[in-house]
Amino acid sequence: MTNRNVSKEERRNSLLSAALSAFGKRGYHETQVSHIIKEAKVARGTFYLYFESKRVIFDELVTKISQKIESCIHPIDKSIASEIPQQILDNITRVTDLLLKNPLYLKVFLSDAVGLDREFDERLRRFYHRVLLNIQKGLNQGQELGLVRSGNTKIISVCLLGSLKEIYYQHVLGTTKAKTHEIVEEVYLLVLHAVVEPNILAKMLP
Amino acid sequence: MTNRNVSKEERRNSLLSAALSAFGKRGYHETQVSHIIKEAKVARGTFYLYFESKRVIFDELVTKISQKIESCIHPIDKSIASEIPQQILDNITRVTDLLLKNPLYLKVFLSDAVGLDREFDERLRRFYHRVLLNIQKGLNQGQELGLVRSGNTKIISVCLLGSLKEIYYQHVLGTTKAKTHEIVEEVYLLVLHAVVEPNILAKMLP
Amino acid sequence: MTNRNVSKEERRNSLLSAALSAFGKRGYHETQVSHIIKEAKVARGTFYLYFESKRVIFDELVTKISQKIESCIHPIDKSIASEIPQQILDNITRVTDLLLKNPLYLKVFLSDAVGLDREFDERLRRFYHRVLLNIQKGLNQGQELGLVRSGNTKIISVCLLGSLKEIYYQHVLGTTKAKTHEIVEEVYLLVLHAVVEPNILAKMLP
Amino acid sequence: MTNRNVSKEERRNSLLSAALSAFGKRGYHETQVSHIIKEAKVARGTFYLYFESKRVIFDELVTKISQKIESCIHPIDKSIASEIPQQILDNITRVTDLLLKNPLYLKVFLSDAVGLDREFDERLRRFYHRVLLNIQKGLNQGQELGLVRSGNTKIISVCLLGSLKEIYYQHVLGTTKAKTHEIVEEVYLLVLHAVVEPNILAKMLP
DNA sequence: AATGAATGAGGTTTCATTCAT
DNA sequence: TATGAATGAAACCTCATTCAT
Numbered sequence: 123m124t125n126r127n128v129s130k131e132e133r134r135n136s137l138l139s140a141a142l143s144a145f146g147k148r149g150y151h152e153t154q155v156s157h158i159i160k161e162a163k164v165a166r167g168t169f170y171l172y173f174e175s176k177r178v179i180f181d182e183l184v185t186k187i188s189q190k191i192e193s194c195i196h197p198i199d200k201s202i203a204s205e206i207p208q209q210i211l212d213n214i215t216r217v218t219d220l221l222l223k224n225p226l227y228l229k230v231f232l233s234d235a236v237g238l239d240r241e242f243d244e245r246l247r248r249f250y251h252r253v254l255l256n257i258q259k260g261l262n263q264g265q266e267l268g269l270v271r272s273g274n275t276k277i278i279s280v281c282l283l284g285s286l287k288e289i290y291y292q293h294v295l296g297t298t299k300a301k302t303h304e305i306v307e308e309v310y311l312l313v314l315h316a317v318v319e320p321n322i323l324a325k326m327l328p
Numbered sequence: 329m330t331n332r333n334v335s336k337e338e339r340r341n342s343l344l345s346a347a348l349s350a351f352g353k354r355g356y357h358e359t360q361v362s363h364i365i366k367e368a369k370v371a372r373g374t375f376y377l378y379f380e381s382k383r384v385i386f387d388e389l390v391t392k393i394s395q396k397i398e399s400c401i402h403p404i405d406k407s408i409a410s411e412i413p414q415q416i417l418d419n420i421t422r423v424t425d426l427l428l429k430n431p432l433y434l435k436v437f438l439s440d441a442v443g444l445d446r447e448f449d450e451r452l453r454r455f456y457h458r459v460l461l462n463i464q465k466g467l468n469q470g471q472e473l474g475l476v477r478s479g480n481t482k483i484i485s486v487c488l489l490g491s492l493k494e495i496y497y498q499h500v501l502g503t504t505k506a507k508t509h510e511i512v513e514e515v516y517l518l519v520l521h522a523v524v525e526p527n528i529l530a531k532m533l534p
Numbered sequence: 535m536t537n538r539n540v541s542k543e544e545r546r547n548s549l550l551s552a553a554l555s556a557f558g559k560r561g562y563h564e565t566q567v568s569h570i571i572k573e574a575k576v577a578r579g580t581f582y583l584y585f586e587s588k589r590v591i592f593d594e595l596v597t598k599i600s601q602k603i604e605s606c607i608h609p610i611d612k613s614i615a616s617e618i619p620q621q622i623l624d625n626i627t628r629v630t631d632l633l634l635k636n637p638l639y640l641k642v643f644l645s646d647a648v649g650l651d652r653e654f655d656e657r658l659r660r661f662y663h664r665v666l667l668n669i670q671k672g673l674n675q676g677q678e679l680g681l682v683r684s685g686n687t688k689i690i691s692v693c694l695l696g697s698l699k700e701i702y703y704q705h706v707l708g709t710t711k712a713k714t715h716e717i718v719e720e721v722y723l724l725v726l727h728a729v730v731e732p733n734i735l736a737k738m739l740p
Numbered sequence: 741m742t743n744r745n746v747s748k749e750e751r752r753n754s755l756l757s758a759a760l761s762a763f764g765k766r767g768y769h770e771t772q773v774s775h776i777i778k779e780a781k782v783a784r785g786t787f788y789l790y791f792e793s794k795r796v797i798f799d800e801l802v803t804k805i806s807q808k809i810e811s812c813i814h815p816i817d818k819s820i821a822s823e824i825p826q827q828i829l830d831n832i833t834r835v836t837d838l839l840l841k842n843p844l845y846l847k848v849f850l851s852d853a854v855g856l857d858r859e860f861d862e863r864l865r866r867f868y869h870r871v872l873l874n875i876q877k878g879l880n881q882g883q884e885l886g887l888v889r890s891g892n893t894k895i896i897s898v899c900l901l902g903s904l905k906e907i908y909y910q911h912v913l914g915t916t917k918a919k920t921h922e923i924v925e926e927v928y929l930l931v932l933h934a935v936v937e938p939n940i941l942a943k944m945l946p
Numbered sequence: 947a948a949t950g951a952a953t954g955a956g957g958t959t960t961c962a963t964t965c966a967t
Numbered sequence: 968t969a970t971g972a973a974t975g976a977a978a979c980c981t982c983a984t985t986c987a988t
Contacts, residue, residue: 130947149443151357155983165949167986176983233449237355237439247501254503271521277506277514280498281491288490289483295453297460300483308483315477316522324526336972360957371974376959542951561855563769566978577953582980645855649767649847659913666915683933688916689907689926696906697899704898707865709872712895720895727889728934732942748968773962783970785965794962 134172137162138186141179146226150180150234184235184242187227188249194220195253198260203267207326210260210313214286215306221290222302228294232287254279261317271319278317285309340378343368344392347385352432356386356440390441390448393433394455400426401459404466409473413532416466416519420492421512427496428508434500438493460485467523477525484523491515546584549574550598553591558638562592562646596647596654599639600661606632607665610672615679619738622672622725626698627718633702634714640706644699666691673729683731690729697721752790755780756804759797764844768798768852802853802860805845806867812838813871816878821885825944828878828931832904833924839908840920846912850905872897879935889937896935903927 128136140162144153155176159169173179194216198209221228235246257279264270289305292298300308314323334342346368350359361382365375379385400422404415427434441452463485470476495511498504506514520529540548552574556565567588571581585591606628610621633640647658669691676682701717704710712720726735746754758780762771773794777787791797812834816827839846853864875897882888907923910916918926932941 133947149445152445154981166951166984167949168947170984171947229443233443236442237435239355239358243439243501247503250498250501251503254498273517274506274510274514276504277495277511278518280494280504281515281518284490284492284494284497285487286490288486288493291490292456292460292486295449295456297453297457298482298486300480304480305483308480309487311479312484312487312522315526316518320521320526320530339972361959362957372959373961373975374973377972380959382958545951561857564857567980568978578979579954579981580952583951586980588979641855645861648854649851651767651770655851655913659915662910662913663915666910685929686918686922686926689918689923690930692906692910692916693903693927693930696902696904696909698902700898700902700905701895703902704868704872707861707868709865709869710894710898712892716892717895720892721899723891724896724899724934727938728930732933732938736938751968772960784963784972785970786968788963789968 130172133164133168137164137169137172137179138183140164142183142226142230145180145183145234146229149229150238180234180238181242183230184245187231190220190227191217191231192249192252195256200263203269206269207310207314211306211310214309215302217286218290218302218306218309222293222305225294228290232291232294250283254283257282264317269319269322270317273317281316282313285312336378339370339374343370343375343378343385344389346370347389348432348436351386351389351440352435355435356444386440386444387448389436390451393437396426396433397423397437398455398458401462406469409475412475413516413520417512417516420515421508423492424496424512424515425508428499428511431500434496438497438500456489460489463488470523475525475528476523479523488519488522491518542584545576545580549576549581549584549591550595552576553595554638554642557592557595557646558641561641562650592646592650593654595642596657599643602632602639603629603643604661604664607668612675615681618681619722619726623718623722626721627714629698630702630718630721631714634705634717637706640702644703644706662695666695669694676729681731681734682729685729693728694725697724748790751782751786755782755787755790755797756801759801760844760848763798763801763852764847767847768856798852798856799860801848802863805849808838808845809835809849810867810870813874818881821887824887825928825932829924829928832927833920835904836908836920836924836927840911840923843912846908850909850912868901872901875900882935887937887940888935891935899934900931903930 137158141153141158144157144161147153148157153176155166155169158176158179159166162169173182195213196209196216198206198213200206235242237243254276258275261270261275261278265272265275286309289298289300289309293300314326318326343364347359347364350363350367353359354363359382361372361375364382364385365372368375375385379388401419402415402422404412404419406412441448443449460482464481467476467481467484471478471481492515495504495506495515499506520532524532549570553565553570556569556573559565560569565588567578567581570588570591571578574581581591585594607625608621608628610618610625612618647654649655666688670687673682673687673690677684677687698721701710701712701721705712726738730738755776759771759776761779762775765771766775771794773784773787776794776797777784780787787797791800813831814827814834816824816831818824853860855861872894876893879888879893879896883890883893904927907916907918907927911918932944936944
């Protein structure tokens with residue numbers, strides 16, 4: 123029998139984390155409501171007391187994850203140009219840290235959420251769109267300041283985003299097992315080389 | 329009634345392309361065998377005459393697509409160093425061309441095939457592993473020749489792969505609508521900046 | 535809608551008796567799960583909540599029937615020789631009574647269960663083997679006591695079993711419509727004549 | 741490819757014997773038309789050129805088998821009373837010989853044909869009815885001649901039929917592996933004891 | 947609020963039969 | 968006459984969701 127001495131909030135959270143674990147282990151479609159309630163040690167009916175459907179709990183999970191990710195990305199303070207690189211570095215570090223420490227986030231966000239259905243694809247599209255706009259804005263400002271080399275900043279943003287996503291994805295797939303600081307450093311260097319104006323770059327590298 | 333004036337091979341192919349279209353439109357899970365046979369204008373039993381199950385036809389589709397992609401990637405002839413960049417450019421062009429001209433390939437390969445189940449994830453992992461090894465080998469040789477900057481080639485490979493994948497993915501999502509040559513050019517420049525030894529790079533750029 | 539005021543055990547039994555009725559009416563292969571659930575006034579899913587498959591519920595049914603039949607056959611107390619015939623008579627009476635009162639048992643056991651598949655044939659073989667061993671043991675002991683005529687007790691056992699089965703079978707087919715006591719009496723006399731040592735027999739008959 | 745140098749009659753027979761083998765191996769329901777045509781080395785369409793359906797070829801098979809069985813049973817010539825036992829013995833011998841030498845007949849007739857559907861059950865009923873009437877007539881005449889003990893000849897007939905059927909059935913099941921002459925002898929003795937007037941019997945036994 | 951038995955739409959697959967060549 | 972690809976009705980089973988207790 124279930125422990126009845128828990129608040130509604132606790133029960134909700136316990137269902138959410140059971141769902142995270144279940145979706146992370148088997149993917150959205152292979153996961154059955156049975157798996158979630160078994161893990162949460164809760165009866166079938168209880169599940170529907172907290173979430174309208176399997177789809178809805180997944181939605182909420184993905185929303186939470188994307189919020190956590192976005193909360194890692196702090197706006198860049200451009201008042202002191204020389205500190206911008208470190209701020210970018212910090213952003214990348216925080217996101218990478220979050221995701222590598224929570225592989226289930228990665229699994230759910232990069233695998234299960236992809237291609238679920240039109241509506242979900244649209245949500246993902248919007249999320250990535252926000253992220254991309256952010257990056258692109260940074261690149262554009264960098265170009266204006268003469269720090270960033272010329273080029274199609276839209277496409278460059280996509281590449282930068284893709285670089286990170288792929289690193290995380292390969293991490294999930296188990297191809298690579300690098301640590302946060304290695305990844306961050308290497309990605310940072312890649313970004314520097316990839317986008318910084320060569321003259322500036324020379325001064326930035328040790 | 330179905331046109332019976334087709335060879336087994338043609339019928340097979342018609343089923344495969346109907347499946348490509350169906351999976352591409354709705355994704356693996358939302359696609360029913362009914363959708364495929366309706367599109368192929370074929371009876372239910374006929375489908376199972378050619379493919380054991382929905383899963384099996386999807387398998388074959390993905391195998392075909394990954395073969396087509398891999399066949400775009402020609403081995404680099406390193407005998408003349410100056411021609412290496414062009415060869416890389418050609419490889420990227422061919423892959424990009426294939427994928428942008430066949431958005432369904434992209435949809436199926438980047439969305440449906442991801443997170444389908446353990447077995448499939450493993451197949452994808454192996455595919456990307458082969459591609460990554462290829463890129464990494466190139467980078468390593470470039471480093472030995474002093475053409476490529478120093479750095480963790482494994483991680484850099486992942487970033488390069490991710491850049492491309494993301495461009496294609498955003499293309500599927502509809503975020504960007506760039507043309508092959510724009511993409512190729514920009515990716516090429518990005519790669520150059522990202523990995524080429526700065527001294528060398530200076531000479532390569534116009 | 536189904537009456538929800540029943541215990542799991544009751545529902546199980548109601549499904550079992552619906553199945554008995556359905557299999558008895560149409561035979562195993564002609565019977566569909568739909569027939570069973572319709573008779574039990576239960577939804578399709580409910581059926582599968584209690585039994586994994588049509589095959590499994592049939593298994594259980596046959597097991598139950600064979601147990602009921604075997605429970606009619608009481609071990610013979612040989613301490614008082616003169617009471618042995620009555621005990622045999624009682625056994626036959628009990629089995630005959632059970633089967634004639636439950637024609638569906640007969641239908642399922644003698645018709646549907648025969649030739650179902652290799653595994654089932656094996657189960658039947660074992661059941662009949664047990665019964666035959668029992669009869670044969672009795673005959674052997676009778677021979678030692680000089681009560682039973684000489685002869686191949688194995689084959690005689692089979693004949694005795696067959697006599698009973700055929701009586702039941704013809705009953706199912708509708709060829710004969712005898713009553714229990716007629717059948718029992720006639721079978722008993724047949725057995726007496728067939729296996730009892732003639733000298734002894736003379737004294738036993740009126 | 742099939743050998744086209746065969747007459748229609750040969751092809752028909754080859755299909756029939758393929759069907760016998762298939763039904764005998766797997767039973768009616770587990771047997772697919774594919775099994776039959778594979779064994780007969782004939783195309784699917786050809787099968788339907790000779791037989792309207794799977795059911796029809798089974799019908800014909802069973803009809804043929806029952807005719808063969810019935811043709812073993814020769815009418816008894818009662819003009820010389822002392823030769824009657826031998827004639828009965830001969831009948832039993834012929835049937836037993838036929839069935840033990842053709843286990844597939846047994847398998848099909850005793851297993852597959854039972855409980856197939858109402859129509860078939862009726863055909864079987866009629867077949868057994870004819871056989872039973874035959875036996876009963878003999879018993880009745882025996883009673884009139886004072887050779888057969890008194891008793892319900894209908895039920896006794898069923899027992900005699902059942903004895904034989906069960907011997908054959910156990911043979912199919914593999915429980916017993918007796919030879920024709922052993923079986924015949926034992927069955928004959930059983931019949932003698934079971935039905936012959938005791939006074940007469942005493943003179944008949946050695 | 948919690949339970950878990952019941953539901954039934956909907957999906958996959960099979961296989962006897964047909965029919966154009 | 969022979970072929971075998973094509974047919975499609977019909978059967979099984981699953982699992983997200985409901986609802987009476």
